[in-house]
Structure formats: structure tokens, C-alpha cells
Amino acid sequence: MFIDKSLKEYIGDVSSNEPTPGGGSVSALAGSLGAALTAMVGNLTIGRKLYDELSDEIKQEMDRNFGEVGKSVEKLNHIVDEDTKAFDEVMDAFKLPKETDEEKKVRSKAIQEGYKKALEVPLRCAEECFHVLEMQKVFARYGNVNAITDVGVGTLLAYSGLEGALFNVKINLLSIKDEEYRNSIDSKVNSLLNEGKKLKEYLLEVVYERLA
Secondary structure: HHHOHHHHHHHHHHHHOOOOOOOOHHHHHHHHHHHHHHHHEEEEEOOOOOOOOOOHHHHHHEEEHHHHHHHHHHHHHHHHHHHHHHHHHHHHHHHOOOOOOOHHHHHHHHHHHHHHHHHHHHHHHHHHHHHHHHHHHHHHHOOOOHHHHHHHHHHHHHHHHHHHHHHHHHHOOOOOHHHHHHHHHHHHHHHHHHHHHEEEEEEHHHHHHHOO
């Protein structure tokens, strides 16, 4: 499993002439690192004097979000490896026989189903990265100011994970023939991208504001 390797080994694997791990796996890792940095800010805030000075409502939100980003780290770590297997069914489907009309029909259906499954993994990655961005808001506003740059880096990583994962969704979507399905996924992609950009810009604005 790639996630269990050292950083040096993983980077070496990415730079090799093998197709995996590729952009999808790296996007998941970026998102996980973004969530991990957010958790670090939580650890440097919760239980400290500045935390005690926050309202009960903000404390509750921070505690809840702290738990959520921890879950996101685990989910995205899993996708680091899962993404490398996402295209396997497509490749297997292309190997199916295509001598008769019936075989061609079965093969074509299997390819289409494979592409759908292949885009589901990066779509989940993008959704999880978006969730991380949402969770970061309370830490950007009320987290330990000495760690505000870590919020900023976490924001950039989570957003990179989101947009990077959506590249993989879009390239697989190009091969989907089901127009209704394609339009539905395309709508999700556009929504995640647009709302994700807004969140990123808001968070960075807060970071620069607190840096000043």
C-alpha cells in the first residue's frame, strides 16, 4: 500500500515510469495533509487559554470540526491507495472478447460501468476535500493565531486535492455515453469547483487578515 510507504518511497513511485500512483492518488494525499494541518491547529488551540475565552457555541463548533477533520484524514488516506485501483475495471473490460455482436454489447456495457466506477473514487475525494475546506472556517477565524499560516497551507492543500480529483472525474466523464448520468455528474463537478473556490478565497482572506 502506498500510504504505508515512507515519503521518500512514495515520491519515488510518483516520479517513476509507472502510471500509478498518479494525480488522483496525489490529490488524495494533498487533501489528507490539508486535513492533518487543520487537526494540528485544533490541537494547538483546544484546551488552551485562548480556547477558554471563546463562546460555548464556537467551542462546540471547533470540537465538532476537529473530530471531522480527523475522520477526513483517514478517508483520504484510504483513497490514496483506492484511486490507484479505480481504473482496473475499465482496463479489464477492454480485454473482454469482441468477436460477436453479443460480445461487443457485453464489452461495451462493461466499459461504460467501469468508467462510472473509475470516476466515483475521485468524486468522493473531491467531496471529502470540500468537507475539509468547510471544517477549516472555524479554525481560520478562531484558531491559534500563531498557527494561522498552517491554516493557509491546509486550505491550499485541501483545495488542490479537490480540483485535482475533479480533473480525474472529468477525464473519465468524457467516455460516458449516458447523457443523463453525464449531466448529473457534470453538475456536481461544477458545483464542487465553484463552491470550493469560494471557500478557498474566503479562508485565504481570513488568513491574510489575521496575519496583518
